[in-house]
Amino acid sequence: MTPNVFFTGGPEDWARYETPLRDALAAEGIAARVSPDCPDPAAVDYLVFLPGTVSDFTPFTRARAVLSLWAGVETITGNPTLTQPLARMVDDSLTEGMVEYVTGHVLRHHLGIDGFIGATRWEKAVPPLARDRRVTVLGLGELGSACATALAALRFDVAGWSRRPRRIAGITCLSGQEGLQQALERAEILVLLLPRTPETEDILNPQSIAALPPGAVVINPGRGALIDEAALLAALDDGHLGHATLDTFRTEPLPADHPFWQHPRVTVTPHIAAETRPETASRVIAANIRRAEAGAPLLYRVDRAAGY
Missing domain, CATH: 3.40.50.720 (NAD(P)-binding Rossmann-like Domain)
Known part of the structure; x- marks a missing residue:
């Protein structure tokens, strides 16, 4: 089954991530449907998550993981609606x-x-x-x-x-x-x-x-x-x-x-020390989707009790 990947960012973020994310998934051999639109949350398999977007994860009943594009996850770890596995971004460029x-x-x-x-x-x-x-x-x-x-x-x-x-x-x-x-x-x-x-x-x-x-x-x-x-x-x-x-x-x-x-x-300085870069971050996201599809553990899975 072809996985559905929901990119939660807005149009400006999607414009930066669309090509790198599609290329990274293709390089991993994953024929996924990737979109910034979500007409049916219950059909979503993975959320590529930017903080400040989705706040209620309850409708995503089929989602296998929430894959954050940020290293910091403090704004989401305490969300009671988040029952799906959460992975933070760990990227050499960061x-x-x-x-x-x-x-x-x-x-x-x-x-x-x-x-x-x-x-x-x-x-x-x-x-x-x-x-x-x-x-x-x-x-x-x-x-x-x-x-x-x-x-x-x-x-x-x-x-x-x-x-x-x-x-x-x-x-x-x-x-x-x-x-x-x-x-x-x-x-x-x-x-x-x-x-x-x-x-x-x-x-x-x-x-x-x-x-x-x-x-x-x-x-x-x-x-x-x-x-x-x-x-x-x-x-x-x-x-x-x-x-x-x-x-x-x-x-x-x-x-x-x-x-x-x-x-x-x-x-x-305007939060510039460790900016997520679409090309390299997309490879991390694609690698985690490949692992999840193969039944392997997620990379950089967050310990919800510890908060990171």
């Missing part, structure tokens, strides 16, 4: 983009590049070597471990923290509440790459910010809800934090009147 973003901004802050842009006087400010700069990555999943490893390869002194114990060559791996305190206390540059869960929301709060060294820099390409925004702004205002480079926010696009835009110690 990882590459995140590694480039994180290493670029860590190097920017490590070298003090902002201080030289627009300079009009000869003032030497020699940074330490990378081996003398302590960087902490909160979150050691696919993206966090890749970023930590890349920074260690540049000889930064890197520690990582995760909820569950991890072992990564060249990284000081910490876990648990005591480990979190140690991770924060050493973080001259802090990178947030945790998923959003009830346990991680507002993990950067007045208490955890106070544990950071004076002048620490925060880089958040993870999730906006990881940060207590009022606490972050207060720490930037009083000088305890040196700078915050933020790529994700509780409300996106970031409202024009948000104080982050005008703050001299905040850099806003």
